[in-house]
Amino acid sequence: MTNIEHAYKQVEQFKGTSFRKRIADLEAELQGVDQRSCQHFYSAQQIDTSLLIAALFLKKASSQINEVVHALGIILSLPYLLREGEMIEYVSLAAGNTGRPFDLETNMRVAEFKFTDWKGGPEAVRQNQLFKDFYLLAEYDTPKERFLYFVGEAIPMRFLRGRRALRSVLSRSTTLWADFQEQYGAQFKVVTAPTANARGLQGSAAPLHHVRYEG
Known part of the structure; x- marks a missing residue:
């Protein structure tokens, strides 16, 4: 799998079937989260820095x-x-x-x-x-x-x-x-x-x- 394919797969998995619903769910789940519980939230939602790097990679690849x-x-x-x-x-x-x-x-x-x-x-x-x-x-x-x-x-x-x-x-x-x-x-x-x-x-x-x- 190429870098761009891997990055695309990561971002698509994060977005789910409805990105709008995904964002709404994340906003709801973040209510009440404090500094100590951030890592638990990341783990539960499968969010880490590699996901951000993948999104930035796709953004650069899709410029122009x-x-x-x-x-x-x-x-x-x-x-x-x-x-x-x-x-x-x-x-x-x-x-x-x-x-x-x-x-x-x-x-x-x-x-x-x-x-x-x-x-x-x-x-x-x-x-x-x-x-x-x-x-x-x-x-x-x-x-x-x-x-x-x-x-x-x-x-x-x-x-x-x-x-x-x-x-x-x-x-x-x-x-x-x-x-x-x-x-x-x-x-x-x-x-x-x-x-x-x-x-x-x-x-x-x-x-x-x-x-x-x-x-």
């Missing part, structure tokens, strides 16, 4: 994991989205602001990639970012095709068709909201993506779907 997922997701999807005669002009593998307008540009398309782990609950921040990427693709002045790739289908598409108020979606970005107002005024008030369906990227290692802006 979102960037790793972003980079590998794009790289591994390329054979499944590039067409015959299509060549990469640039690719931006680092997540976030990289100074390039999009994650990928070829001689045929521009594209953004979202590897969001959608939960299905209130996810306003994630929805806002998804719409921002969609809007910037839609407004980009290019004769090339414009694609937004994302993990999953039902949840992001429910948002893109869900008619959430645009003022709410763009509330955290005053610059983008001002630009949208300048372009469209009060013409659009809710989110409605101008596309009927999300399509899967067949055979891709990442379970990607996409919407293509047609405008």
Whole structure:
């Protein structure tokens, strides 16, 4: 067993089937504990310094994991989205602001990639970012095709068709909201993506779907 596997097993055993319940139980058990009874508590709960070291090891190993997922997701999807005669002009593998307008540009398309782990609950921040990427693709002045790739289908598409108020979606970005107002005024008030369906990227290692802006 590797170090990371051993550390993961230790932390998972500590968390149990419900980490929230585990924490609540520990909080209850700690009531009335004094200096002398700490060691008995540790023994009863199977807690020691090796568990903390394991958790710190996993934390270090998982640093920048979102960037790793972003980079590998794009790289591994390329054979499944590039067409015959299509060549990469640039690719931006680092997540976030990289100074390039999009994650990928070829001689045929521009594209953004979202590897969001959608939960299905209130996810306003994630929805806002998804719409921002969609809007910037839609407004980009290019004769090339414009694609937004994302993990999953039902949840992001429910948002893109869900008619959430645009003022709410763009509330955290005053610059983008001002630009949208300048372009469209009060013409659009809710989110409605101008596309009927999300399509899967067949055979891709990442379970990607996409919407293509047609405008």
